[in-house]
Amino acid sequence: MTAQSRRPFSGLLRANPVTLKELRGRMRGTRAFVVMTIYLLLMSGFALLLYVLYSAAVSGDGSIQGGQIGRTLFTGIVGVELFLVTFIVPAFTSVAITGEREKQTYDLLRTTLLSPRALVMGKLLSALSYIFLLLLAAVPLQSVAFLFGGVSEGELALAFVILLVTAIALGTIGLYFSSTMKRTQAASIATYGFALLITIGLPVILVVLFSVIAPFFLALSGTSLSAPVQAALTYGFGLLISTNPLATAYTSQYLLVNQHQIGFFTQVVSSSGVTLNLPLVSPWIVFTVFYLLLSAVLIVASIRRVGRIEGAP
């Protein structure tokens, strides 16, 4: 009791036996720190490379634009982090339940008083807390951009939220496949498949749709689109953008920087005398709500699957 109240944060992680066990295993010895060092070295190297390339390019015309260097560095680092999150998180969580099955410890856990909820949440929390540590460790690096200016605190927070939501979403997807499938390999393939779909697959679909539909509508309505069609397209593409972390990050940042919009705003579309005021919302909000809801559903499904007893109808 006293130990827990003295250490509120570690108390939170210690309360779940699975989280404690996983973190003990993960942080044991030098491995975790070597991984973190390599991760930070790679990121620093990448940032340095960006800086050198960019400053070489702009020094050509003699004027150095600090703000642009800052923004480029920041965007580059966040992009790399997003890439790393996409590849690291599924590896952590797709093994979570299948790993217990393969080590033959799953049955042991199921005969203890550990609830399926504690098992699933413990696995998720331990995976996310390490990712959280990686993201947190990169914040100083992102903040180097402040030295050059051009990046606001809002952008930093925005990037962090999008990274975190991506991590949670991919984490729960991995956990779900891990709880429904028998082998880690199958669960990993399914999780990476899903990760690829939302990071690369959806943008491809977006581009294809855009290049097919837009000319079609243009041909249909002559030179300009009618206002309702414009509205429908705006919402449609907005939704598609909001399913993809990269597109969400890019669009949200664009809106923040160029139109100073971070939350709700309206956009006016008009065509041939019809004017519509479209209430819009920055993609990061839709993205966050959508993926947190999906995560909640997947967590419930995982818990149900883990709680199912063999032979149940």
Next chain:
Amino acid sequence: MQNTTTSGTVLPNTTLPNIAAVPVESAAPIIETRDLSMHYGKRIAVNQLTLSVPRGAIYGFIGPNGAGKTSTMRILTTLMLPKSGQAFVAGYEVTKTPRDVRRAIGYMPDFFGVYDDMKVWEYLDFFAACYEIPERDRSGLINDLLQLVDLTDRRDDMVDKLSRGMKQRLCLARTLVHDPQVLILDEPASGLDPRARVEIRELMLELARMGKTIFFSSHILADVAEICSHIGIIESGQMVMQGSMDEIRRKLMPNREVVITLLDKVDEARQALSTVAGVQQVVDLPDDGGKKRLRADFTGEDTVLSAMMSVLNSQGVPVVNFAEQSHDLEEVFMKVTKGVVS
């Protein structure tokens, strides 16, 4: 002289757990199943199984591989639902109150189930936490358990550095973290070297002395015979026979046999033995190195044995060996399961 113990039991009294104080047979059974059935698709694993384990017993659940032992144990440990029938552990029905059942049992499957990337004490600490034992109580508990299974000096070693026998003892310690009433052990001695097997056996006896009921499966009959108070024999998912060791023996071998080796006077001996009340027949056995041998089949108590000895003595028959044939469980097992195993 061999096998001169007259009770016919192979259980050395010194290693028997002290269960006599508890009226075992009259108390409600701590594990009970009624017409339990389980099948995987068309293959029937457990077929109308009815078993009963008295409180405090060391119950050997024996049968060939694939007989349904593990399936029965998985039902009893709440890992699997039966297709029909009922199962009770410590008074709780496994399908209705699985949490109460889990609190009452310690389960060791027929594989280790250890995390290799953990220290010995962390392994026990993790499972203690899973059983909701408060953090402040765990350290002392872990030390006690490690002492019990003789792994105290391995406390800070990684689990994957342990030998098979040590891992098995660690697993046994794990089943004890929440001080359960019943231990359900699936093939606890399989894959161990003879020394480790002896150690596990000694531990099981020690646990029985501590008042735990032990329900374990095995196909290694020597282990069962030496430590069990009760056995159940399962074959093709059905209980062939169960009861205390003595009951099983009586059921299977209503006739007791004594083999007598003599130097001479075979006819007198045959004559004299057949006059003893209880002796059913006297049969000639082939000579053994020039010495004559007789086998007398009898029913009844040990008094028949002493009557036989004194009548032979009074006739002046030169007896050099007088030994009751005690049948070991292996034979019982073969007798019971013969023809059923394909």
